Amino acid sequence: MEYNFRDIEKKWQEQWRRSNAYKVNNDSPKPKYYVLDMFPYPSGAGLHVGHPLGYIASDIYSRYKRLKGFNVLHPMGYDAFGLPAEQYAIDHGIHPAVSTANNITNFRSQLDKIGFCFDWDREVNTSKPEYYKWTQWIFLQLFGSFYNRQTNKAESIQTLIAAFEKDGNTAHPCPGNASLQFTDYEWTSFDEKRRTDILMDYRLAYCGIGEVNWCEALGTVLANDEVVNGVSERGGYPVIKKKLRQWYLRITEYADRLLEGLEKVEFSEAMKEMQGNWIGKSSGAEIDFNVKSEKSKVKNLRVYTTRPDTIFGVDFMVVAPELDIVEDMKSAGQAAAVDEYLAYVKSRSERERMAEKKITGVFTGAYALNPFDGREIPIWISEYVLAGYGTGAIMAVPCGDERDHKFAKHFNIPITNIIGKYYDGVEANPTKDAILENSGFLNDLVMRNAIEVVIDKIEQAGIGKRKVNYKMRDAAFSRQRYWGEPFPIKWINGIAYALDESELPLQLPEVDSYKPGPEGEGPLANIPSWIHKKVKLANKEFTSKAESSQVSSFGGDLGEVGALETNTMPGYAGSSWYFLRYMDPHNDKAFCDRKVSDYWGQVDIYIGGTEHAVGHLLYSRMWTKALYDLGYIGHDEPFKKLVNQGMILGSSRRIGQIVPIDTQLSGTRVDVAKRQFRPMFISLSYYQKLLDKRITPEEVFKSIYQKNGLVFDITDNELGFYGFDLYNPRVRVEDVDGIELNIESFKTWRPELKEAIFLKEEDNKFLCEIEVEKMSKSKFNTINPDDLVIKYGADTFRMYEMFLGPVEMSKPWDTKGIEGVHRFLKKLWRLFYDEIKGKVWTEEKATDAELKVLHSTIKKIESDTERFSFNTAVSAFMIAVNELTDIKCHKREILEPLLVLLTPYAPHISEELYAQLRQVSPSGGDVEGALVLDAHYPKLEEKYLIESTKEYPISINGKLRTTMNISLDAAQPEVEKIVLENEIVQKWLEGKQPKKIIFVKGKMVNVVI
RNA sequence: GCCCUGGUGGUGGAAUUGGUAGACACGCAGGACUUAAAAUCCUGUCUGCAGCAAUGCGGGUAACGGUUCAACUCCGUUCCGGGGCACCA
DSSP states (O other), rough: OOHHHHHHHHHHHHHHHTTTTTOOOOOOOOOEEEEEEEOOOOOTEEEEEEHHHHHHHHHHHHHHHHHHTTEEOOOOOBBOOOHHHHHHHHHHHHOOOHHHHHHHHHHHHHTTTTTTTOGGOOOOBBTSSSHHHHHHHHHHHTTEEEEEETTTTEEEEHHHHHHHHHTTTTTOSSSSOTTOOOOHHHHSSSHHHHHHHHTTTTTEEEEEEEEEEETTTTTTEEEEEGGEEEHHHHHOBBOOOEEEEEEEOOGGHHHHHHHHHHGBBOOHHHHHHHHHHHHEEEEEEEEEEEEOOOOOOOOOEEESSSSSSGGGGGOEEEOOOOOHHHHHHTTTTTTTHHHHHHHHHHHOOOHHHHHHHOOEEEEEEEEOOOOOOOEEEEEEETTSSTTSSSSEEEETTTTTTHHHHHHHHHHOOOOOOSSSSOOOOOOOOOOOSSBBOGGGGTTTHHHHHHHHHHHHHHHTTEEEEEEEEEOOHHHHHHSSSSSSSSEEEEEEETEOOOOBBBGSSOOOOOOSOOOOGGGOOOGGGOHHHHHOOOOBBBOOOOTTTTHTTTTEEEEEEEEHOOOOOBBBBOHHHTTHHHHHHEEEEEOOOSSSSHHHHHHHHSSEEEEEOOGGGGGGHHHHHHHHHHHHHSOOOOSSSSSEEEEEEEOEEEEEEEEEEEEEEEOOHHHEEEETTTTTEOOOEEOHHHHHHTTTTTTOOHHHHHHHHHHHHHOOOOOOHHHHOEEEEEEEEEOOOGGEETEEEEHHHHHHHHGGGGGGGOOTTTSSBBBBBEEEEEOOOTTTTOHHHHHHHHHHHHHHHHHHHTTTTTTTOOHHHHHHHHHHHHHHHHHHTTTTTEEETTEEEEEOOOOOHHHHHHHHHHHHHHHHHHHOOHHHHHHHHHHHHHHHHTTTTOOOHHHHEEEEEEEETSSHHHHHHHHHHHHHHSSSTTTTTGGGGGGGOOOOOOTTTTOOOEEEEEETEEEEEEEEEEEEEHHHHHHHHHHHOOOHHHHHTTTOSSSSSEEEETEEEEEOO
């Protein structure tokens, strides 16, 4: 009987399906364990070998935990809303729901082949109404809540209204508008519009005005990655910033808790650092400087600084060009220069500002006065200061800040040195260790200590205060697109009203066209029946005529009748809470029953790529915290531990091509000087020679063309005039064997090139260049897992993906090594079945040597699996099988536990051999162990591993010279004696006495001479 | 520019706390079985020198320097690759 993996895998996959082997219950006496993968966006390109890497890792871990006696939740689903499906719909007229469903079918069949233990009863799909009903519902909770800074948690907006009615907003400063203040009396006197506007500035989900990338020519809003170098990716049309109504999540209110929460979770330090940097908490002070300007309209300038200790080193101020006060500060003499600069800034895209990093700016003609020594400080404007951060103005200290320093040098502004020898006149030094000089009352203080001294003084003088700032901004939460969750919001007279819960799910309407709406609105704005849809509103926070207007007839004043929101939610809406839905996926009464979420609690281990380091992970953490605050779940961090899988890189192949300059590359012929020639490709060594400039492309083209007996009727003059260039297009990896291009196969892919000339190596081979880069369909370097599963089986594929290297690291894919893993499984099979003899396992009692192999393997596999070191675990299996083969061990006592160990890695072969073992001799064993996936994990018996002696490495002066077998009980004096008697040690000693002998018990001996 | 990563044979990688560098595979070379191929098995495989050989000596973990009895591992400087970024005061 041979290892027939195709039949075995098919048989067990069916068996598992029939017996619902992977169905997970929400109640179990076993301890729970939740293993989660970042769910995929079901793209049309299907899976390549990079995708399953994380899924295999999590599958191994899930199966391992199951063997260890846990009730393991390991679900899978689809993040199914998104731009590509919408773009596909625009291009092909296929409804996104249809193309998405097709893609999902394809994904599913690919996933199924690999033998995952997902509980597919729990599949979620963010684009299904049953799912997005609850995304909308959670949005309504966020809309109906504010962040109470007194209690430090989200609370109902009703609480806030009650507080306003009692005390105005004195206890609750407005997060959206810091200067807003009103009394209880004023509050009650406001009309409904005013009151709802104020509440909007408190809500956790709110609507405001924001800038988007607007492309006039395409008539649509573009995502950042659809904008390249200031123009649209498609078509290359200009893109400008346009102000539009946008929804936001007030994630900034959670900044501190998101930061603190990082201490409670097991994320990598790099990941925590990235999130910490994104949140960007900094503390410092806001300081008001008096201003002296011609118009004297502007009395003072407020800046934010983290280094108030450097206040005596301020040599100039810089204000963001976008700030309105710029107009009022410019002097008559500088007006022209300022206006010119403002015009220049406006002309520059954000991209250009970021990419070029030019030093630009202009003096306003106004001065600020240093509050402590009255020094006049020129006020400049420059694009390096951002309007959106801090106060939009800075105090510039060139000796301590690199950008300020460059600016001062560029514009010849004199630099004050307040840090003595720490400043060398060439580069700024941001130290906090210097002792201050030229700093008035701060002289002789260490900078680090001076910070508090200055802030106290500033607060006493009433010219500023302590201030904490965050880099993080509120998260934009709306998109002007079709394929996303509609907002359950109706606008009436400019007021946003929540829909009643009975209206959920508010389903996407069918549309004829996915084209954008007018004025940057989404496609939904094109549908009158959507805008005017009759809906029931939630109980109003205030009684108003809105109640009556919703029942009024259609037509007439839209303001009165109201309009449904036409924006949709962004991709991350559905993914911010899907881990909760998996727990209770079919619940139509709640997003997840509280009892169920209390049972499953946090995701114990979350596996996915680093690309979601800030976006998805921060949003999920915020939603979890908000749901926790509002009492819907019992934990406030969604993910207990995070493992980041590395990327599997593709190995692309490029060939050389000689092309005429400025010609289209497609087509069967290339044109030069109005004459047509065949395309010409050159092998690697020729390509190298050309690169080394030893020959020109023209020469090669001409000589090869003639060598092929073809007419080349261009004079050298013409040739020099038109010229040829070198190009290196990618070819499909499947048309290449190693680095040798299969030209026939290549031509079936590009039939238009059937007459092309291929300049080969001397051995008649055509070689390609290798480039390691991201695996992608557009780079022709994808490897489809299906092909590998067909050829080698799922078990081989799973183990090989793990064998490639550490899960966390990026590594290039190379299919060649898969043979080694396949050989391993065949070798394992031969421990059970011999080709000639058939069944070879026995019921004989195992020897100590055999038990030692087994138990050292248990130890290694268990610890490697626990720490996600799957590559070394695979090699430990290989070592075990090699050793058992060498000592001809075919005993059930050894092989049965070995199969259990292997189950998480290679479930099919383990299941098959386990069944064989039990069927032929169903003697002992545990009762529930019908399937190996429910067997008990073998218990490590240390007693089989105990050694009495060790082969100690003996070093002389740190260099290994020999090894000696010494008892592990031996203590230093005894060891010294034995070692010094050794012949080789004697030789090195040359009769001398050693200076010292280092002995580390169980490790090594080092003789120092 | 800033932040995070990584750099070990021809290749992927191993070395878990500073303690025998190169496990386990791939590839390659040679051999066995076979009419042949596939499959399987065996041997060798970081590198220089010496030796018929076992083996011995030297070099070697991007480069240079340091700490240590001992460094792939810790510290410093430099170089190169990969990823992220919102010029955040």
